Amino acid sequence: MRTAHAEAAPARIRQTGAMGLLFFLLFLAALLLTGCSDRLEAERSYFCPMHPEVTGSKPGDCPICGMRLVEREGRTSGADHAGGAGRQEAGSEKALPPQILADRAPVAIPARHADWVDLRTEEVVVRRIVREVRASARVVPDERRLHRVTARAGGWVEALYVNASGQAVRKGDPLLRLYSPEIYSAEQEYLIARRHQEELARKEIPGASAAGSDLLAASRKRLELWGVPEEEMRRLDREGKAEKTVTLSSPASGFVAEKNVVEGQKIEAGEPLFLLSDLSKIWVEADLFEADAPLVEVGMEAVLVLPSLPDRSFKGKVRFLNPFLDPSTRTLRARIELSNPDFLLKPGMLGEARLRRDFGEHPAVPEAALLKTSQSALVYRQNEEGRLEPVEVETGVAGGGFVRVIRGLTPGDRVVTSGNFLVDSESSLAGALRSASSPGRGE
Template sequence: VYEDEAGQAQEGTIAVDPRTLQSMGVRTAKAEVRELGRTIRAVGKVTFDERRLTVVTTKISGWVERLYVKAGGDPVRRGQNLISLYSPELVTTQEEYLLALRHLKSLEKSGLPEYQEAARRLLTATRQRLRYWDIPESQITALERTGEVKKTLTLVSPVSGIVVKRQVTQGMMVQAGMPLLEVADLSTVWVEADIYEYELPWVKVGQHAHMTLTYLPGETFHGTVQYIYPYLKEATRTARVRLSVPNPGLKLKPEMFAQVEIVSPVREPAVVVPAEAVLDTGDKQHVFVALGGGRFEPRPVKVGLRGSDGLIQVLSGLKGGEEVVTSAQFLLDSESRFREAIAQMLKGGEAKGAPAEKAPAMPPGHKH
């Protein structure tokens, strides 16, 4: 290491002999202005789409007279019969409805409007009670037409899907509000993946993602980022990301693991350098800029996002086309600190060797 022969090197720079540079293994790279992107890889777990889960329940108590679904895992279609319930309360209400209907018809020619109105209100209230129990309008109309009381209420599937929970058996007594079956629409599933905290700036809702499974080699599934959970896992310091993935053929099954890749959008062109060129002291970052002729300048910079290709964004302190050191910069850093320390010592010595100012002369006649 030597000083510039033409005089002292510029303040803040260091000069290194070319042979010494070669033995130190100093390598450089140019700062580029280019777009920065990142692909985030994580392990995901397939789960049910909670928005496509439906619980089949009843609003009336009774007994399971017939169970059309024999086991969990059975596929069902929208409108398919699931359970027939016998309910004494349902039978009584239908009989009350028929009685109110006959009473209203008998009062139509009576000429007593107040009695007709009371019978009409009774009929409406009884009909409304049947509606509250989800008795279909077609069944109420058939009751009016035929006068035949149905002793069972048939529950149908509100969606097409797979029965994932069956909580009743044939002949069982059920109470109003009790969950009987749970049906899942698996045409779309969720995939939940954990990503690291520093990867969060790259992930946005709506981004494209694709995934593969070990049991289906060579097949790729595509989805989108639907939600980013607003908290981290305490143990792993990772954030959970939810993907929505179409599931044709029901190949994706809940509880499966998958390899997920989230493709981040390409950022606007910015100055980027290899990540190894940046020296990070904890409170600040700097790089060594190669000035040519064996001269180097330590320069503070402000860095931004890290790309997946080993590049890091430089927000300030560097321009495109400048050459930075990518290896052995720690040796240059120690040399720079050594020179700084020597300069401080020299300044301190000069201050100590300076002649002291003369004390002002005492005025004549002054005595202590």
């Protein structure tokens, strides 16, 4: 029995060793297969057929046109990875690279195809660029032409000559007749002082005449400070009799905007009675958008148009810009002053203010010619051979449908103004084919 067990032990040892070797070989093969799969996945490359500059190592969508990325045929070599480090990865938030022109190529559009897509070109010329700013506006009274009428002494309104709001008055027109015990007493004191001064002048007493004159002047000044008109003072001197009532006259021409008094009312000194508004010149308040505010300056000409007067326009000038922006509407208020001799403009009217900012003469292209990217703008210029080539341009101010060209074009160049999106697609496709056919690409 001991001999049988001794012979079986080496056999079990050999069997166990064979099993361990088999498991080790299987584990090593799994590692090799996993490494190869990862390497093959890492060598895959995807690109956008319309924008070849957009590449990625994983499937996704083009951030420019939204087209699904397709796998590049063949495997990307390490050199391709190094050379494509500057390309935009799909799904990344980086802006388009400045060298976007390298992925486009000049194209030639046959004449018959140009008619189908309405392809048009226009010459770059030097033109005056004028930007028009439009803003909602409303007509308001000129605050400098408002007159508040008050009585400087208390009393009772005996008669009211202006008895309705909106009534037109002229400077010097009577507004009301006021009985004021204070003014009546002051007039009597003035007459007494005048008689006293005359008596002292006749007696020829040294210094007495001067004292009487001072008293008379003080009495007269008191009446003037109470607002007694000059006409009433001349009547006192002429008739020598105090009147029970005094007439309150209009200090300016205009319209009655407010009326706070009725006949028979007792009024106090300083109480507001009328508000007169001179509408021969009015204000227009225009609310400028925050982006348009830097274009408007004091002294700039403005035109007011009203839906209620479609055949008329009113010219004025900007006289004031509010230093504070309205936080609720994000607008800046501009004040425009206009003459209103015919009183056609009524406070409360709503309209539109139009202001024109002149930027001078510059080389310019139509706005429709520009294809804007995240960092720059492109146009397609017609070269001497008739081919359309992409050109990166630097632009400035815009106005009237044209944009100033600072760099990239010169007067006399012809640029595409209609059908340029189709031209851009053709140019991108030509650039992609050129890249694919270059040595080292797609191999």
